[in-house]
Amino acid sequence: MNEQNTHRIRIDLAYDGTPYHGWATQPGLPTVQEAVEAGLATILRQAVNVTVAGRTDAGVHAANQVIHCDVEQTQWQNLMGNRRTRPPEQALVSKLNGVLARQAGAIRILAAEVVPQGFDARFSPISRQYRYRINNGTPDPLTRHFTYQHRRPLSFETMADEIADIQGFYDFGSFCKPRAGATTLRTLHRFDLDVTQECVNVWLAADAFCHHMVRALVGALVQVGDGTRPQGWLQERLANPVRDSHMMLAPALGLILDSVTYPSYDEVTKRAQQTRAKRAPTCWSCD
Amino acid sequence: MNEQNTHRIRIDLAYDGTPYHGWATQPGLPTVQEAVEAGLATILRQAVNVTVAGRTDAGVHAANQVIHCDVEQTQWQNLMGNRRTRPPEQALVSKLNGVLARQAGAIRILAAEVVPQGFDARFSPISRQYRYRINNGTPDPLTRHFTYQHRRPLSFETMADEIADIQGFYDFGSFCKPRAGATTLRTLHRFDLDVTQECVNVWLAADAFCHHMVRALVGALVQVGDGTRPQGWLQERLANPVRDSHMMLAPALGLILDSVTYPSYDEVTKRAQQTRAKRAPTCWSCD
Numbered sequence: 001m002n003e004q005n006t007h008r009i010r011i012d013l014a015y016d017g018t019p020y021h022g023w024a025t026q027p028g029l030p031t032v033q034e035a036v037e038a039g040l041a042t043i044l045r046q047a048v049n050v051t052v053a054g055r056t057d058a059g060v061h062a063a064n065q066v067i068h069c070d071v072e073q074t075q076w077q078n079l080m081g082n083r084r085t086r087p088p089e090q091a092l093v094s095k096l097n098g099v100l101a102r103q104a105g106a107i108r109i110l111a112a113e114v115v116p117q118g119f120d121a122r123f124s125p126i127s128r129q130y131r132y133r134i135n136n137g138t139p140d141p142l143t144r145h146f147t148y149q150h151r152r153p154l155s156f157e158t159m160a161d162e163i164a165d166i167q168g169f170y171d172f173g174s175f176c177k178p179r180a181g182a183t184t185l186r187t188l189h190r191f192d193l194d195v196t197q198e199c200v201n202v203w204l205a206a207d208a209f210c211h212h213m214v215r216a217l218v219g220a221l222v223q224v225g226d227g228t229r230p231q232g233w234l235q236e237r238l239a240n241p242v243r244d245s246h247m248m249l250a251p252a253l254g255l256i257l258d259s260v261t262y263p264s265y266d267e268v269t270k271r272a273q274q275t276r277a278k279r280a281p282t283c284w285s286c287d
Numbered sequence: 288m289n290e291q292n293t294h295r296i297r298i299d300l301a302y303d304g305t306p307y308h309g310w311a312t313q314p315g316l317p318t319v320q321e322a323v324e325a326g327l328a329t330i331l332r333q334a335v336n337v338t339v340a341g342r343t344d345a346g347v348h349a350a351n352q353v354i355h356c357d358v359e360q361t362q363w364q365n366l367m368g369n370r371r372t373r374p375p376e377q378a379l380v381s382k383l384n385g386v387l388a389r390q391a392g393a394i395r396i397l398a399a400e401v402v403p404q405g406f407d408a409r410f411s412p413i414s415r416q417y418r419y420r421i422n423n424g425t426p427d428p429l430t431r432h433f434t435y436q437h438r439r440p441l442s443f444e445t446m447a448d449e450i451a452d453i454q455g456f457y458d459f460g461s462f463c464k465p466r467a468g469a470t471t472l473r474t475l476h477r478f479d480l481d482v483t484q485e486c487v488n489v490w491l492a493a494d495a496f497c498h499h500m501v502r503a504l505v506g507a508l509v510q511v512g513d514g515t516r517p518q519g520w521l522q523e524r525l526a527n528p529v530r531d532s533h534m535m536l537a538p539a540l541g542l543i544l545d546s547v548t549y550p551s552y553d554e555v556t557k558r559a560q561q562t563r564a565k566r567a568p569t570c571w572s573c574d
Contacts, residue, residue, distance in 0.1 A: 016428040061429055105431040141303040142348055142433050142543070144392040256429070 006070040012110040018145045022058040043095040044075045053121045053260040059252035066260045068121040118269025127261040129205040132218045133254045148254030154225040162224045163191045173241030176210035218250035293357040299397040305432045309345040330382040331362045340408045340547040346539035353547045355408040405556025410563050414548040416492040419505045420541045435541030441512040449511045450478045460528030463497035505537035
């Protein structure tokens, strides 16, 4: 595809990860990527490959995921139809939601826009924010698909104390699935929790996360919260960044990709180049 | 079954109505009643018929539903097993949740207790409270099974005004599926709404509700909220209690039976007798 004949399109979407084997296409299994790419192919009448901000594991959800793809200018204009009553952005959202109706509401397209060619859903982000929902009370049938039910009593105060000072630049080697040659250095912008009537939300934001990093951090935090591990356990593991058998992953179903933040569109190209240089080519799973 | 050889048991439970064709047993269809009665039969080794506080339609959920059933004293004691490490109430909750695990978490037993023989889950309640969830913003894939998505813009202020003065004793004939000989007089204890970040909750409580009454009231309220009907429409329909073609039922999936309130156990027998005299025998569907 010739760059000069295409528009780069950013699409924001939300999904319930329950019915899917994660984001990334896997032969013979239903995935979010496969559903979205098939939907785009239907409405654009061209094969479409999308690039995603955060590859989510099986069972993980998204309140606001971001993807980009390149669409031929002719196809883009064709989206408006003969009557040209609405701009292509609006037509794409509406038509894509239409064809995704067969996903029974599990995937929802929120917005679409033309962005600079340098915009890269995966390499341009400044920050990704995740939310992890924990229920420590009576199991709730209505929220069971997106809330982790922890049976042993948790001290939310202990948990809040445990993470109060964890912010900034660390080697997360103790909390990452290792990949040869890939760095495990990340900058954590946020790690805190709030307690609502319905659940405990653990919030994490970072420039990027290694594979399994959010679930490993929450898993360790829960172990401190229920007394399985002593207070200070997370700091200790951060000080000794070695992946070992201690790691417990919090279940995927409690995890929601909350938002992805990009620099202004003037800055995105620069940002993508910097990130690519720092993390590629080995860290394909580290978003 | 001889009353003297049985215990009357009250069971509180929650469920996600999505996978079921409502509460009441229907041949060949999955229902909550059928699943619960089958579970009780398995753990008690006797056939069990349960009576429910609020028969919910297909797709309607319950945060706290109440049922009663009669259990032979021998079977009740047997629940404890040979080691008798826990009381039968606790054993029932735990074992019933165990056999209901095959419902994939959609039904959760919250509590069980022995109550006076005069307790009747259906006829003893003082009040039933329902919550109706409406989303008027971006559709949310995670809450889609228990939130009604209304497309046209709603004025929550207009809706709150509309119901501000609706409380007390009315003939709800305009909002009830008619049954020959059954009264449509009810006392509404609560009808208000609150707006959260996630949705609008409409709350309704009454001594009892006729069939479809909650969904018909919410349906009418939504029509006022989006301007399809003029303000004052609900009062007008209450003043002229005739069921007609104007009625729009709000979709079942947004409705949650929130709680059922009973009088003190000293009073329940009296209350059940009074209610039965007032409503039975024709109003089988009016809970």
